[in-house]
Amino acid sequence: MNQILPKMPASFIGQFKSYLNCGQLNQARNLFDKIPNPNIYSSTLLISAYTKQNRPLDSIQLYQNLRKEKKLQPDNLLLLSITKACALLSDPIKAKEIHKDVIGFGFKSDLPLGNALIEMYGKCGLISEAQQLFDELPVKDVITWTSLILSYKNCKQFREGLGVFREMLISGPKLNSVTLLSVLAISSKLKSLKFGREIHCFVIRNGFEDNMFIGSGLVDIYSKCLITHDARIVFDGMRSKDVVSWNVILSAYSLNGDLDEALRLFDKMKVDGVLLNSASWNSMISGCVQNGRIERALQFFAQMQDSGTKPNHITIASILPACTGMESIRGGREIHGYVYRNAFIKDIIIDTGLVLMYAKCGDLNTSRLVFDQMPRKDIIAWNTMIVANSMHGCGKETLTLFDKMIESGIRPDAVTFSGVLSGCSHSQLVDKARQSFSSMEREYGLNPDADHYASMVDVLSRAGYLNEAYEFIQNMPVEPTPSAWGALLNGCKVYKNTELGKIAGEVLLDIEPQNPGNYLSLLNIFVGAKMYDDASRIRMLMNDRGIRKEPGCSWVQIKNKVYTFVKGDDRFAMRNEVYGFLKETRRKMRVEGYMPDTDIVLQDVDGEEKEEVLCSHSEKLAVAFAILNLDRGEVIRVFKNLRICGDCHGVISFMAKSIGVCITVRDSVRFHHFKDGSCSCKNLW
Numbered sequence: 155m156n157q158i159l160p161k162m163p164a165s166f167i168g169q170f171k172s173y174l175n176c177g178q179l180n181q182a183r184n185l186f187d188k189i190p191n192p193n194i195y196s197s198t199l200l201i202s203a204y205t206k207q208n209r210p211l212d213s214i215q216l217y218q219n220l221r222k223e224k225k226l227q228p229d230n231l232l233l234l235s236i237t238k239a240c241a242l243l244s245d246p247i248k249a250k251e252i253h254k255d256v257i258g259f260g261f262k263s264d265l266p267l268g269n270a271l272i273e274m275y276g277k278c279g280l281i282s283e284a285q286q287l288f289d290e291l292p293v294k295d296v297i298t299w300t301s302l303i304l305s306y307k308n309c310k311q312f313r314e315g316l317g318v319f320r321e322m323l324i325s326g327p328k329l330n331s332v333t334l335l336s337v338l339a340i341s342s343k344l345k346s347l348k349f350g351r352e353i354h355c356f357v358i359r360n361g362f363e364d365n366m367f368i369g370s371g372l373v374d375i376y377s378k379c380l381i382t383h384d385a386r387i388v389f390d391g392m393r394s395k396d397v398v399s400w401n402v403i404l405s406a407y408s409l410n411g412d413l414d415e416a417l418r419l420f421d422k423m424k425v426d427g428v429l430l431n432s433a434s435w436n437s438m439i440s441g442c443v444q445n446g447r448i449e450r451a452l453q454f455f456a457q458m459q460d461s462g463t464k465p466n467h468i469t470i471a472s473i474l475p476a477c478t479g480m481e482s483i484r485g486g487r488e489i490h491g492y493v494y495r496n497a498f499i500k501d502i503i504i505d506t507g508l509v510l511m512y513a514k515c516g517d518l519n520t521s522r523l524v525f526d527q528m529p530r531k532d533i534i535a536w537n538t539m540i541v542a543n544s545m546h547g548c549g550k551e552t553l554t555l556f557d558k559m560i561e562s563g564i565r566p567d568a569v570t571f572s573g574v575l576s577g578c579s580h581s582q583l584v585d586k587a588r589q590s591f592s593s594m595e596r597e598y599g600l601n602p603d604a605d606h607y608a609s610m611v612d613v614l615s616r617a618g619y620l621n622e623a624y625e626f627i628q629n630m631p632v633e634p635t636p637s638a639w640g641a642l643l644n645g646c647k648v649y650k651n652t653e654l655g656k657i658a659g660e661v662l663l664d665i666e667p668q669n670p671g672n673y674l675s676l677l678n679i680f681v682g683a684k685m686y687d688d689a690s691r692i693r694m695l696m697n698d699r700g701i702r703k704e705p706g707c708s709w710v711q712i713k714n715k716v717y718t719f720v721k722g723d724d725r726f727a728m729r730n731e732v733y734g735f736l737k738e739t740r741r742k743m744r745v746e747g748y749m750p751d752t753d754i755v756l757q758d759v760d761g762e763e764k765e766e767v768l769c770s771h772s773e774k775l776a777v778a779f780a781i782l783n784l785d786r787g788e789v790i791r792v793f794k795n796l797r798i799c800g801d802c803h804g805v806i807s808f809m810a811k812s813i814g815v816c817i818t819v820r821d822s823v824r825f826h827h828f829k830d831g832s833c834s835c836k837n838l839w
Contacts, residue, residue, distance in 0.1 A: 213239035276305025338371030377406030408441025513542030549581025615645025
């Protein structure tokens, strides 16, 4: 040890070693800097310690300083340490500099160094250099071959990696478990069941079946290939299992839609005393979200925190869609608070998830605030904000965002233009829509797809350009979708164009015969035009085909509970108070000269009964219930499965003015923001 710190007291030497062993690298560095001429051994110790503590930049800077100022000539062990640091940093320029030093100091044929350099090049994305170095090595061992396979894996050239493995089987040394794990990971990425089965046979023939890590790799392959049965056979046959093994089989069942079995296995993990980690909880949370078990996902998130396991960025990215799917702004705000407190704010995936969550929960202002504070925005973030403004009917803001996106250097894609065209549609920006549509191919080389053409039909139809919309459909180079014909039909209903409405409706009844909305829209057109024979024919057709209108359903969150209202279902809390409030609202509206829009009631009943039918619409019930339970200053947010009707639109607008509250209603098409007696849609929905 006297060679480590020459002419230094033994206590000084012991302190240096103690700092390194305890991971106190800053203190160790202070002592190291006091050495007049550090030798190779002490330098290697400190560089290795930096790398082990994930501080590769400090390793490289120290190495460069020693080479430049101390004129230190490295040996193979020091070069091996700095090569590992460079691999961790994944810096291609530094990688080539280190390789140059290896050659310059005469270690070109050193096998351990050569293996480390191959791995370093792979982690830096320089697969050609890794392959060339492999070819030049005079001697190769199993680590050499495995390093090259891993390099192809890291560079996402999976098939080439399998090719190296096949070559290794023919001419290389005997495989070890690390090689097999590398190949299993590649097969999983490729979802190659055939190759996975070949590896499985090799594992059994060569006595690797008791290796816990290889067993987990086989489970992963079968699950990625949707062969859950075989994954379970391998899992059950494993003699020893760790938490990773359990997590893999949990993900297998969640991925393949068998959430109930995943839940049973998760409970068994707890019974068997398996120490759950964040990946275990994340697997269950994401599985619940993917399989529509939103409330259960939120329960798991709460239980995860209660258990003492700290959620990570994967947890947050998994749970945010749950709040978005439930349209629970309270839950979303709690997640946002957790994100802020735990410094996940700079994660672009989480930030984008927050933007989408707030937008879909009806709070566009906070959505934009989160977006504006993002330090970096990719195409997905921009598209999310553009689509958010579109579904809130903010067409001009959608176009402004599009211009800012272009200025930032982000090139738009098909999703961008879908959002822009939809925004133009809801705001009747016909000329802007035409310009955007034509610029797709002319300026950005994007071929409009059927959805883009349908969006243009929607733009024209909403603005009343029905003949142009019909001609546009006839001249489309792609097969018109039901969405295109549906947009024309809805436009005809709004602008009372019976002739074109009949054409569009008949086409839709032919190509989409099970969609009740098409029948009802056509029926509305015929009833409005007093074409009762045609209306009767549509009614009979619905009966013959067994077509039933989907019942209107609305829901609203009060504090931490969601209340659901279905048209015609009187079994809800505060029924008498809600209907009493709606009756009083009707009375006030009549005083101000408002007449209910009973034309939209298609039942064969008298005028008074039609008014009663209108009162039972789910969105009216939800809004009335929310008003009766309103906290001061709170915005009411109601969500509905169908389009809001004209009468409900007028009544809710009146309630917003008379109560002095902001009311947001999200129907199946867009958001409506009611304030001071008017709606953000300007009655154009």
